Amino acid sequence: MHPLLNIAKEAAEAAGNVIRFYQDRFDQITVEQKGRNDYVSQCDFEAEQAIIKTIxxxxxxxxxxxxESGVQNGNGDVEWIIDPLDGTTNFLHQFPQFAVSIAVTVKGKLTHAVIYDPIAEEMFTATKGSGAYLNNHRIRVSGQKTLDNALLATGFPYHDFSYIDAYLASFKAFMTSTAGIRRAGSAALDLAYVACGRVDGFWELNLKPWDIAAGALIIKEAGGLATDFAGGENFLESGNIMAANPKMYKEMAQVIGKTIPAELRK
Known part of the structure; x- marks a missing residue:
């Protein structure tokens, strides 16, 4: 296992320990509101510091x-993209769908990734060119070939509603052509679930790099595709991501092309 991936795993476990500590001490958590429907807790801050301390x-x-703490500039070609608690709203409601997400880029390319669910104790990992794993067992995307009978995951707009009509158009199209859609509240875990075949595909708009960087690499190493809505690699900048196995991806891309305006597919 690559040394950087080992560090990412150690950091994720350190953050997971913080999350589990506060999971049993909700009366001790302080919470701030960063924006509309956008919260940060003491747990987020302390989990992030545990990650940074490990790195x-x-x-x-x-x-x-x-x-939470923004950018810490450094020297060299290595960059860490971290989300200490993806799914804070779930965590604050004791809804057990949240995760730690850590990605590493080298010379601008995603190379290592960890998504850790500290409640289920599931560790999803990947290194570019070496496959994707769940608790050290190799994982693959599903073999679903068409939208018929497919189960998709997504994320609803929750603070920026400027694109809600376009999103709802895509949601309607997928809802009427699949077996079902799930919105669990953690993009990182949704992407991890695509990688291990629990869901067949995922799409969402307006996410942040720390929400999707790790998941995108894990999906690719599990044999899937993860792109922006134009089929390119701009998802970390645009925040728009679509992911599935290669055959499902083609059908999803057709729906996105018909329902999401061109200016939102960049």
Missing amino acids: RKYHGNHKIIAE
């Missing part, structure tokens, strides 16, 4: 992009 133990000069 800095081994590499004091790497760049870090973190959801």
Whole structure:
């Protein structure tokens, strides 16, 4: 296993320990509202610091992009993209669908990824060119070939509603052509579930890099495709992502092309 992936796993486990600590101590958690339907808790901050402390133990000069503390510039070609608690609203409601997400880029390319569910104790990992794993067992995307009988995952708009009509058009099209759609509240876990075949595909608009960087690499290493809505690699910048196995991806792309305006597919 690559040393950087080992560090990412150690950091995710450290964050998971913080999350489990507060899971049993909700009366001790302080919560702030960053924006409409956008919350951050003491647990988010402490889990993020646990990740950063672990990274800095081994590499004091790497760049870090973190959801809560922002950018810590560094030297060299390595960059860490971290979300200490993807699914904070779920966590604050004791709805057990949240995860730690850590991605590593080298010279701008996604190379290592970890998504850790500390409640289910599921660790999804990937290194570019080495496959994807769940708790050290190899995983693959599903073999579903068409939208018929497919189960998709998505995320609803929750603070920026400027694109809601386009999103609802895509939702309607997928709802009427699949076996079902799930909205569990953690994009990181949704993408991990695509990678291991629990759901057949995923789409969402306006996400942040730390929501999707790790999941995108894990899906690719599990034999799937993860792109922006134009079929390119701009998803970390645009925040729009579509993921599935290659055959399902083609059908999903057709629906996205018909329902999402061109200006939102960049």
